[in-house]
Amino acid sequence: MDDVARDKEATKANLLEAALDEFAEYGIAGARVDRIAAKAGCNKAMIYAYFGSKEGLFTELLKIQIDRVVRDVPITPDDLPGYAGRLFDAYQEEPRLLRLAAYHRLENGFESVPEPEAEAYRHKVEAVAQAQADGRITAAFDATDLLDLVVHMSILAFSTPNANRDLVVRSVERLVAE
Numbered sequence: 001m002d003d004v005a006r007d008k009e010a011t012k013a014n015l016l017e018a019a020l021d022e023f024a025e026y027g028i029a030g031a032r033v034d035r036i037a038a039k040a041g042c043n044k045a046m047i048y049a050y051f052g053s054k055e056g057l058f059t060e061l062l063k064i065q066i067d068r069v070v071r072d073v074p075i076t077p078d079d080l081p082g083y084a085g086r087l088f089d090a091y092q093e094e095p096r097l098l099r100l101a102a103y104h105r106l107e108n109g110f111e112s113v114p115e116p117e118a119e120a121y122r123h124k125v126e127a128v129a130q131a132q133a134d135g136r137i138t139a140a141f142d143a144t145d146l147l148d149l150v151v152h153m154s155i156l157a158f159s160t161p162n163a164n165r166d167l168v169v170r171s172v173e174r175l176v177a178e
Contacts, residue, residue, distance in 0.1 A: 062114055082169070154168055
């Protein structure tokens with residue numbers, strides 16, 4: 001890889017890291033490209049050159065973060081309590097992801113789901129449904145509803161002061177024991 005390509009990739013990485021902080025703090029509407037560029041140590045024109053717009057930068061950033069969680073925390077339908085616990089850990093390790101997702105929904109509407117998130121969700125629902133069909137986990141809930149409950153339990157501690165990882169895992173254990 002030549003120096004120009006290395007510089008381009010380094011600049012993009014710096015912009016994405018600076019944007020993660022900025023968007024998590026201020027949302028899409030409140031984020032400022034001049035602050036992102038300054039923190040990344042480059043000209044704000046680079047944002048437009050690499051991402052097309054502030055919204056394009058946000059979209060790319062959200063896709064990268066969703067892909068990271070999907071890769072690092074794969075669905076385990078045979079162990080939904082463990083999956084909920086690992087999601088909880090991932091969100092605790094990188095709480096900015098939850099803020100990005102919240103800002104996306106607040107500013108784009110609750111019906112607007114980024115395609116990487118929608119695709120990952122479809123895959124997870126299919127995995128849960130297959131485990132239910134095989135009799136490996138409870139079929140007392142629709143696969144979509146069960147996945148929603150598990151995922152929302154993993155987020156619970158971020159909106160409920162007395163919730164913690166143990167509560168999340170125990171709650172999902174009781175849920176799938178139905």
